[in-house]
Amino acid sequence: MARRRQLYEGKAKVLFEGPEPGTLVQYFKDDATAFNNQKKDVITGKGVLNNRMSEYLMERVGQIGIPTHFIKRLNMREQLVREVEIIPLEVVVRNVAAGQISQRLGIAEGTQLPRSIVEYYLKADELGDPLLAEEHVTAFGWATPQELDEILSYALRINDFLTGLFLGIGLKLIDFKLEFGRYWEEEEMRIVLADELSPDNMRLWDAQTDEKMDKDRFRRDMGGVREAYQEVARRLGILPEEVQAEAAAEMGQAPKSVH
Numbered sequence: 001m002a003r004r005r006q007l008y009e010g011k012a013k014v015l016f017e018g019p020e021p022g023t024l025v026q027y028f029k030d031d032a033t034a035f036n037n038q039k040k041d042v043i044t045g046k047g048v049l050n051n052r053m054s055e056y057l058m059e060r061v062g063q064i065g066i067p068t069h070f071i072k073r074l075n076m077r078e079q080l081v082r083e084v085e086i087i088p089l090e091v092v093v094r095n096v097a098a099g100q101i102s103q104r105l106g107i108a109e110g111t112q113l114p115r116s117i118v119e120y121y122l123k124a125d126e127l128g129d130p131l132l133a134e135e136h137v138t139a140f141g142w143a144t145p146q147e148l149d150e151i152l153s154y155a156l157r158i159n160d161f162l163t164g165l166f167l168g169i170g171l172k173l174i175d176f177k178l179e180f181g182r183y184w185e186e187e188e189m190r191i192v193l194a195d196e197l198s199p200d201n202m203r204l205w206d207a208q209t210d211e212k213m214d215k216d217r218f219r220r221d222m223g224g225v226r227e228a229y230q231e232v233a234r235r236l237g238i239l240p241e242e243v244q245a246e247a248a249a250e251m252g253q254a255p256k257s258v259h
């Protein structure tokens, strides 16, 4: 593909100008960061896996009528998305206590929450993404009350849908983070799901063993990060062939190739 203009570089992805106005190319890096960039590493192959998993999950979410920014996957690491105005919120949905809510409120990890809890954090690395009350969101105009209603309703629908989808492949959806954007279709503004859906932004535990199958393996130095992501992709039935071949080669199972 011809050289494109880079518009934005985030911690795990890069956005380039798309081939047509109103589109962007979202490139998935292998970089992993945690704790607001204090911990950094490269997980070889993560970008390829997340690109594929995010494609699959965004398409599935789209099928239940939730608009998303996703248009199509372009190659191993890139997807074409709609250009949206990102709402500066991290919308976190929690089903089981883990991470911040366990630390902040002293609830043991693994405790089933009385109901799904939706939280809003301000997307502001320099402030450490602070937790917000709805009042902050609307008073400072980060989203209108109507937008927030729609975001909440989408977040809960996505939670119900993904909880069932993952349970069907033996994974518990503990929590996840969403980002939304504003998209103008003619004169109408629509809220659409943006960013990505991958084990970088969700906690997934094996339904039988509670083994962690997500980015907590990286955050907590547990090792086996790529293997866990691969296993999630495999259970989703979408492990990229190239990755499968590579994994097999590492285990000495690949047919001899001619160089």
Ligand code: TMP
Pocket: 090, 092, 098, 099, 100, 101, 129, 175, 176, 177, 200, 201, 202, 203
């Ligand atoms: P937390 O327990 O650290 O608040 O994380 C809740 C969920 O949100 C978890 O699945 C990881 C995800 N998350 C992100 O995707 N990005 C972030 O910056 C943070 C803090 C959490």
Ligand code: ASP
Pocket: 011, 032, 033, 034, 035, 036, 037, 038, 200, 215, 219
């Ligand atoms: N992605 C965030 C960071 O890089 C936080 C996290 O996922 O733990 O700081």
